[in-house]
Amino acid sequence: MTQNPTACLLVIGNEVLSGRTQDLNIKYLATRLGEIGIPLREVRVIPDVPETIIGTLNLVRAMFDHVFTTGGIGPTHDDITSECVSAAFGLPHEIHPEAYAKMAVGYAPGEFNAARQRMATMPRGATLIECAASRAPGFNIGNVHVMAGVPRIMQAQFEALAPTLAGGLPVISRAVHATGALEGRIADGLAAVQGRYPQLDLGSYPYYREGGNGVAIVAKGTDAIAAEAAIREVTVLFGELGYTPKQGEPPAA
Amino acid sequence: MTQNPTACLLVIGNEVLSGRTQDLNIKYLATRLGEIGIPLREVRVIPDVPETIIGTLNLVRAMFDHVFTTGGIGPTHDDITSECVSAAFGLPHEIHPEAYAKMAVGYAPGEFNAARQRMATMPRGATLIECAASRAPGFNIGNVHVMAGVPRIMQAQFEALAPTLAGGLPVISRAVHATGALEGRIADGLAAVQGRYPQLDLGSYPYYREGGNGVAIVAKGTDAIAAEAAIREVTVLFGELGYTPKQGEPPAA
Known part of the structure; x- marks a missing residue:
């Protein structure tokens, strides 16, 4: 397996660390990443703390070929993954025009409010990860793939992303x-x-x-x-x- | 919560990283650690690779007040947690007389073989974590608490250990x-x-x-x-x- 590209997963969210939520994303991603030949080598579950997210991201994106994140891309104050990814890469955190345009058409007039627009705000240069399960996209920047925490949405985003990843031999x-x-x-x-x-x-x-x-x-x-x-x-x-x-x-x- | 002692969990095992096994230990420990006022601040799932286990242990035992590990203390070749803990602490890895004596009485003559004796082999000075669910004990050394990966056994070991831990205010x-x-x-x-x-x-x-x-x-x-x-x-x-x-x-x- 040594020639295969490697993956690390960051599970971002106080709800897993507090025991409130049973994580189901590790097993799904571990299985699917093995199948496409990008074996999962480490998982870190970390809290919604900016310095922790930024520091961990910068460490693991240098250590592994791919980093996948789950959680923290919704519209509420505890959803801080996107802005932390921008900070980690030192990129402007700004409205993604394509994400904005696509999301805007899905809401009634006046309903695409500031909180929802946060879900269209990303590091400059991000590529969208789109799926039918959610209006708000995930995104990719460098070797980091940012996905939702809700398992149903995360799985749809991963399956949209998977064909674009160059894997090695299946495990x-x-x-x-x-x-x-x-x-x-x-x-x-x-x-x-x-x-x-x-x-x-x-x-x-x-x-x-x-x-x-x-x-x-x-x-x-x-x-x-x-x-x-x-x-x-x-x-x-x-x-x-x-x-x-x-x-x-x-x-x- | 800032005055409470902090905890990190290392889930040690290829079976979680490969998707073979759904982890159930994170949620249990996260919940119970919150209840006893030692909130879980980070989880790392790492493979059965000695350098990774040793390096990670030495990092996190310096960062957190308590480190809990699950997995890798059975009798087979892939059970390498105990020897890695000894290496991380720079302590002799040797038969623990009390663990050996207690385990020996549980086996028929000739059945307490070398593989099983590995489960009585620990860093010098370790304190046993004993429970009715398993003949083989977990152990504690410094701020590191080493437990089984099988949820039923891990839970019994944690409940035996919990009263000895000085927690803070319950979360x-x-x-x-x-x-x-x-x-x-x-x-x-x-x-x-x-x-x-x-x-x-x-x-x-x-x-x-x-x-x-x-x-x-x-x-x-x-x-x-x-x-x-x-x-x-x-x-x-x-x-x-x-x-x-x-x-x-x-x-x-």
């Missing part, structure tokens, strides 16, 4: 699981398999189900042939230890 | 919501309320329900009287704009 996943298996009994054999496939990430994940607890082993990487071979070896290992392996992930809890 | 929350409300119409009035209560975080969160979309306004802080007063003002604001406000958060989706 694929192969799995095997065995109910009754114990991590402490497979650990040695599993480490040996990992040693033979250094190009893969071999993960061991206990699961807890009504029908019985067990362990799932997941091989991830860009080399599908290696992933299948590694999972075959783990399947043999499970059998040798007296477990009954089944291909794939365990059924959902 | 409380008051809310009001109105179905039919639009953020773009309440934004100006809401910003004025926020301006009158600088000690609070006033958040505006759209919701989408079968019974109608709307907006919830949440006031968070350590000053309950201010939070109640602010929410009363927002309630009046909703009414002035022709909405029908209801106290509290909207019903679950």
